[in-house]
Amino acid sequence: MTAPDNKRRNFLAAAGAGAATLAIAPGINLIRVSAADEPQTKLASGKVRWGMLVDTTKCATGCDACVSACHQENGIVEEVEDPRQRSQWLRKIDLVEQGTGRQHSLPMMCQHCAEPPCVDVCPTGASFKRADGIVLVDRHTCIGCRYCMMACPYKARSFVHEPLTTQNPEVPRGVGCVEGCTFCVQRIDRGKNPACVDACPEAALVFGDLNDENSAIAKKLKEVASTQVRADLKLDTGVRYQGI
Amino acid sequence: MDYAAKRSAETKFYLLAALGGLVSAIGVGAALYMEHHGHAVTGMNNQIVWGLPHVFAIFLVVAASGVLNVASIGSVFGKTVYKTRGQLAGLLCFAMLAAGLVVILLDLGRADRIMVAATHVNLTSVFGWNMILYPGMFAIAFVYMWTLMEKRMYPYSKAAGFAAFIWRLMLTTGTGSIFGFIAARQAYQSAVVAPMFIIMSFAWGMAVFMVVQKAMYLWNGMALHPAIRNRFKRLLATFVAAVFYFVAVYHLTNIYYAKQTAFEQFILLDGGIFPQLFWGGWLVAGTLLPLALIFLPGLKDMPGSATLASLLIIVGAFCQLYVFIIGGEAFPLEIFPGMTAGSSFFDGRIDHYSPSLPELLLGIGGIGIAFTMVVVGVHVLKFLPEDDVAKLEAAGALAD
Amino acid sequence: MSRALNFLALLLLALPLFGAAHAGEAAKPAIIIANPGTQCIAPPEEMRRNHMEMLKHQRDRTLRLGERSARVSLNGCIECHASKTSGAVTGSNENFCQACHAYAAVKLDCFDCHQPKAGHKAAVASGEPQ
Numbered sequence: 001m002t003a004p005d006n007k008r009r010n011f012l013a014a015a016g017a018g019a020a021t022l023a024i025a026p027g028i029n030l031i032r033v034s035a036a037d038e039p040q041t042k043l044a045s046g047k048v049r050w051g052m053l054v055d056t057t058k059c060a061t062g063c064d065a066c067v068s069a070c071h072q073e074n075g076i077v078e079e080v081e082d083p084r085q086r087s088q089w090l091r092k093i094d095l096v097e098q099g100t101g102r103q104h105s106l107p108m109m110c111q112h113c114a115e116p117p118c119v120d121v122c123p124t125g126a127s128f129k130r131a132d133g134i135v136l137v138d139r140h141t142c143i144g145c146r147y148c149m150m151a152c153p154y155k156a157r158s159f160v161h162e163p164l165t166t167q168n169p170e171v172p173r174g175v176g177c178v179e180g181c182t183f184c185v186q187r188i189d190r191g192k193n194p195a196c197v198d199a200c201p202e203a204a205l206v207f208g209d210l211n212d213e214n215s216a217i218a219k220k221l222k223e224v225a226s227t228q229v230r231a232d233l234k235l236d237t238g239v240r241y242q243g244i
Numbered sequence: 245m246d247y248a249a250k251r252s253a254e255t256k257f258y259l260l261a262a263l264g265g266l267v268s269a270i271g272v273g274a275a276l277y278m279e280h281h282g283h284a285v286t287g288m289n290n291q292i293v294w295g296l297p298h299v300f301a302i303f304l305v306v307a308a309s310g311v312l313n314v315a316s317i318g319s320v321f322g323k324t325v326y327k328t329r330g331q332l333a334g335l336l337c338f339a340m341l342a343a344g345l346v347v348i349l350l351d352l353g354r355a356d357r358i359m360v361a362a363t364h365v366n367l368t369s370v371f372g373w374n375m376i377l378y379p380g381m382f383a384i385a386f387v388y389m390w391t392l393m394e395k396r397m398y399p400y401s402k403a404a405g406f407a408a409f410i411w412r413l414m415l416t417t418g419t420g421s422i423f424g425f426i427a428a429r430q431a432y433q434s435a436v437v438a439p440m441f442i443i444m445s446f447a448w449g450m451a452v453f454m455v456v457q458k459a460m461y462l463w464n465g466m467a468l469h470p471a472i473r474n475r476f477k478r479l480l481a482t483f484v485a486a487v488f489y490f491v492a493v494y495h496l497t498n499i500y501y502a503k504q505t506a507f508e509q510f511i512l513l514d515g516g517i518f519p520q521l522f523w524g525g526w527l528v529a530g531t532l533l534p535l536a537l538i539f540l541p542g543l544k545d546m547p548g549s550a551t552l553a554s555l556l557i558i559v560g561a562f563c564q565l566y567v568f569i570i571g572g573e574a575f576p577l578e579i580f581p582g583m584t585a586g587s588s589f590f591d592g593r594i595d596h597y598s599p600s601l602p603e604l605l606l607g608i609g610g611i612g613i614a615f616t617m618v619v620v621g622v623h624v625l626k627f628l629p630e631d632d633v634a635k636l637e638a639a640g641a642l643a644d
Numbered sequence: 645m646s647r648a649l650n651f652l653a654l655l656l657l658a659l660p661l662f663g664a665a666h667a668g669e670a671a672k673p674a675i676i677i678a679n680p681g682t683q684c685i686a687p688p689e690e691m692r693r694n695h696m697e698m699l700k701h702q703r704d705r706t707l708r709l710g711e712r713s714a715r716v717s718l719n720g721c722i723e724c725h726a727s728k729t730s731g732a733v734t735g736s737n738e739n740f741c742q743a744c745h746a747y748a749a750v751k752l753d754c755f756d757c758h759q760p761k762a763g764h765k766a767a768v769a770s771g772e773p774q
Contacts, residue, residue, distance in 0.1 A: 144353015176353030
């Protein structure tokens with residue numbers, strides 16, 4: 001190593017000693033250098049279990065504010081010709097009850113199961129569950145075998161069929177990998193709600209920590225009757241529905 | 245053999261190997277095309293996630309484990325007629341397994357991450373088990389062939405043959421379980437799937453072996469002893485009948501469960517191409533016709549009837565896999581039982597699949613790879629099964 | 645056999661010669677970045693040698709543990725190093741990441757998935773589901 005480099009290293013060591021010294025130094029990008037000294041953001045914790053409650057009685061047929069918000073936040077703009085090859089992280093399903101004819105509508109996405117089949121079947125461990133219950137795909141190890149798509153009972157995963165250029169910086173996604181709803185993990189880690197929750201005009205979506213009995217979602221789940229979709233599979237989903 | 249004849253045989257070999265190489269190269273080229281443009285250039289989509297490449301790959305892998313039975317019957321059960329064929333069976337197993345794996349791997353969204361697949365293994369995944377089962381199968385097949393080809397190793401061939409037999413049962417169980425453990429889809433969640441795959445492998449492997457053997461005998465101007473041929477035909481028929489039994493059980497149990505009747509209605513009656521392939525392709529062409537060719541008095545002595553039966557069984561196998569894999573995906577997931585669902589993501593709708601040329605070429609390329617490996621292997625190593633008819637007759641092994 | 649070995653040995657011996665012959669030819673990459681003069685997280689020597697390890701280590705922490713404001717950040721790299729003209733770190737051999745990777749002939753995998761443009765915002769037609 002040459003002398004100037006050592007000097008720079010010493011400077012960095014000094015810089016690391018305190019942010020106050022840095023503020024005086026001109027022409028320095030303070031944020032980058034001092035980031036290491038900032039208090040660490042809270043890491044995903046096993047004490048938390050993120051979940052969502054969907055009140056389908058408030059969810060209007062034809063409204064897709066949540067879908068637009070999701071696609072905006074996560075940069076899902078695709079031009080693949082075949083609509084069946086396009087990604088859908090969040091979709092609206094219209095339901096008609098056989099016999100009674102009762103109609104309703106609801107958003108369907110990754111249910112963030114406690115026992116996710118996609119994680120069980122993934123050959124490389126790319127499908128994984130974070131400590132706080134969010135089920136994600138690690139695109140660094142996803143080989144694009146699509147076994148998780150075969151195994152998911154909710155059709156919540158999509159495969160990227162074409163090279164992409166329109167990703168948002170915070171939401172990497174790319175050709176040949178499988179993807180799905182992340183609960184907007186980039187927002188959650190900064191203390192915000194998933195984009196769909198904030199976008200719903202009827203406030204039909206409640207997001208929060210299922211394990212915290214003081215959270216709005218836990219209180220509501222204690223109060224109202226809710227269901228897990230395909231409860232027969234005993235996957236213990238993080239997304240619950242009301243009024244199905 | 246005189247020099248000119250040898251020369252001409254040599255030329256023919258190079259032509260065959262070149263043909264196989266060309267088909268393989270076209271397959272790999274198709275895969276590169278898919279890799280470059282993404283799977284948008286295939287007929288696969290977010291509904292039909294596994295398509296034609298998987299039909300080819302699973303046929304190759306399942307038949308690969310089945311063909312090894314021919315060797316196992318020789319080594320494990322001490323049948324001389326089968327023992328003579330152990331080496332060829334081992335080579336076929338090796339070639340088809342390799343080809344099947346190549347097709348699966350080239351179809352991956354990120355085929356360039358093959359090292360990731362090899363170094364990150366999730367042991368709760370049935371795919372993960374297969375990452376261990378496949379290399380194990382290669383190793384065992386290799387050791388087994390070694391014990392058959394090397395005189396000093398011959399005493400170990402029985403043990404190696406036994407290991408190969410056990411391992412191949414595990415391998416096919418693993419392949420069947422890829423589907424059998426998928427609780428989400430109505431087509432697959434059945435305990436019968438894994439044993440069904442084992443018995444399918446017996447039939448398909450034997451059929452492939454018969455075709456290859458016939459081709460080699462034609463090449464060398466030889467003929468199979470009728471008694472031996474009859475024995476093989478009867479064994480093949482037994483396997484085909486057993487497959488029929490398992491498929492029948494699979495569908496009948498499904499029909500019995502009320503929640504599965506809609507799916508059975510689709511796959512057996514209303515599903516367009518799927519019932520057509522099931523009844524016409526698998527049942528008539530792949531099961532009944534071969535059985536007729538083997539047993540019916542007028543047909544069974546027709547020249548080439550055994551080979552034709554074997555070819556039909558292979559055609560039936562492809563139909564069966566197409567119905568099982570793609571038919572199973574085309575039927576919509578029942579996310580909300582008792583309700584009719586609709587969405588922009590094709591919920592509640594029966595999907596159609598139209599395979600594109602690249603994925604078909606990739607599948608055929610897999611056959612090309614297996615073909616090339618077998619042609620070269622047979623040429624380089626002395627694998628032609630030759631029966632010592634006089635000795636067998638003396639031992640009474642050819643009596644019916 | 646021994647002839648083949650000899651040939652191989654010769655080839656190996658000759659390799660440095662080829663290398664030397666080519667060393668002078670490839671032009672060093674010329675890069676104009678958007679935010680010059682700012683301070684990187686480590687000296688250039690260290691960054692050149694270790695940036696991939698740093699990024700790899702951090703990517704797993706961010707993805708698996710949810711660490712969002714770490715010292716090492718690919719988006720942080722892009723913010724400073726994006727090209728003045730294109731706003732991106734890839735796209736042409738004058739853009740930061742691609743310039744060096746093309747020079748060193750190392751495949752650049754990050755931007756199959758990551759956005760190489762600083763501050764890009766996806767334009768989604770509002771209210772229109774896919």
